[in-house]
Each structure stands twice: as C-alpha cells, then as structure tokens.
Amino acid sequence: MFFTPRFITIKFITHMDYCMKTVSKILLIFSFFLAGCTTTTTFETVQSDVSLRINEKASFDVSGNTSRTYATTSFGQFKFKAEKEGMEPMYGIMPLKFNGGYLTADILFFAPAMFYNLREVFPYYQFDVEKKEVRYKKRESDGWMIYKPKPEEVEHAKAYFGVQ
Secondary structure (H helix, E strand, O other): OOOOOHHHHHHHHHHHHHHHHHHHHHHHHHHHHHHOOEEEEEEEEOOOOEEEEEOOOOOEEEOOOEEEEEEOEOOOOOEEEEEEOOOOOEEEEOOEEEOHHHHHHHHHHOHHHHHOOOEEEOOEEEEEOOOOEEEEEOOOOOOOEEEOOOHHHHHHHHHHOOOO
16 A cells, blocks of 8 residues: 655645745746836927837827837847928937946846847937927926937938838
C-alpha cells in the first residue's frame, strides 16, 4: 500500500501557491512595462480641415483635438505629411521627447529595453500648414515650443512618402 504523508501534500500545495503568485507578479510587472511602451498624443491644427499622416499609418482628419497612440522608440523617427486643400503639403519629422525615467528603469531592471523606449511623442502637437511649423508641449498649461523642419528632414519625409 502506497501512503503519502499529509505534510508533504500540504507543503507541495503551499509551494505551488507561492509559484503561482510569483508568476502572477512577474506577468503584472511585464504588462506594466509593455503598457509603458506606447504614448498617446493629441493633435490640433491652426487651419481647419487638415489631413495628417504619420509614418505608414493611414491619413486622418484633424478636427478639434484628435488623439492617437504611438509606440515609443529609441532610434526611429515619426515622419509626417500634413495636407490642406489649396495649400502646399507640409512634410517633416516630428520632434520627440526623451524619456529619462525610462532610461533609469531600463538600467535598473531590464537594460535591453533601452533599444526600444528612450524617446516618445510629446503629449500635444499643433500643426500650422501655412507657416510650415510644428508646435509641441509636454503639459497642456505649457506654452508652445515651435519647430520648423529642416530642409533635409523635409526631403527625407518626402522620399518616405514617395514624393519627389
């Protein structure tokens, strides 16, 4: 007759419970870091009826405040094309925000993440197709920082979108 002492069974169940809790914590932390790999931004335009295209994503009309979510990046760029009927299209590369907090977390917890998440879009952008300016800011209460795409950035974005 085979007999398993009760304390061994209880110890095994307690160990399994501990393992499941540990796995749950690891999954929670992992999902937290994955969620931190995207950022939502709000677009607005000075002119009405402006169509905006960011990288390979489809064009969208910016009416009022339009929000979109983008992945963080370390080495990539967000090329854009802003169009308003009757005006020459505006091309360029969006200015990006550096993530110092992510850098610290990457160094402490998971260094390979530095290749994916050191830069992200600013929370607020405003496009002025007429003046060929991109305005951006970190907080809604901040003043706009003005950025005019450099000629080489304009050419790079035009080539990306297939315009020569």
